[in-house]
Amino acid sequence: MGRVACPGSFDPATNGHLDIIRRAALLHDEVIVVVGANLAKHGLFTVEERVSMLEEVTSDLPNVSVGTFRGLLVDFCRSNGVSAIVKGLRAVSDFEYEMEMAQMNYRLAQIETLFMTANPLYSFLRSSLVREIATYGGDITSLV
Numbered sequence: 001m002g003r004v005a006c007p008g009s010f011d012p013a014t015n016g017h018l019d020i021i022r023r024a025a026l027l028h029d030e031v032i033v034v035v036g037a038n039l040a041k042h043g044l045f046t047v048e049e050r051v052s053m054l055e056e057v058t059s060d061l062p063n064v065s066v067g068t069f070r071g072l073l074v075d076f077c078r079s080n081g082v083s084a085i086v087k088g089l090r091a092v093s094d095f096e097y098e099m100e101m102a103q104m105n106y107r108l109a110q111i112e113t114l115f116m117t118a119n120p121l122y123s124f125l126r127s128s129l130v131r132e133i134a135t136y137g138g139d140i141t142s143l144v
């Protein structure tokens with residue numbers, strides 16, 4: 001499989017995201033990590049900050065690049081030669097939402113979605129919890 005996209009909000013990227021990105025990079029020629037800019041103004045970090053953090057943590061992966069997209073993910077995929085979207089599934093609770101998006105993205109543009117099961121070490125990890133813990137002074141060093 002050639003070029004795939006790992007899309008997300010990444011506000012901020014967690015070790016769970018990084019685990020999926022690393023594993024995707026082993027399976028595919030090229031991985032583009034793309035930060036969705038549509039809702040970014042409501043987030044904690046700016047799009048530029050998210051991109052910069054992702055670039056830093058993926059700098060040892062030669063076939064991974066980081067970008068942004070605005071609008072529909074499938075439009076980004078079409079105009080950048082992306083053949084599939086790669087997403088991580090942590091638990092059954094992720095499944096319904098992710099399946100809806102995958103089916104809609106296929107309906108819109110025949111873009112496939114490939115799911116990877118999350119590393120159990122990170123199945124409890126999500127960016128909103130990291131933000132909350134950090135806001136109240138908790139230790140997030142092993143999470144991001």
Ligand code: PNS
Nearest residue numbers: 007008009010036071072073101104105
């Ligand atoms: O980190 P998240 O919140 O799971 O990322 C979700 C994201 C950004 C991948 C998703 O919301 C998305 O693709 N948004 C772009 C708009 C779009 O294409 N919407 C239709 C999805 S079927």
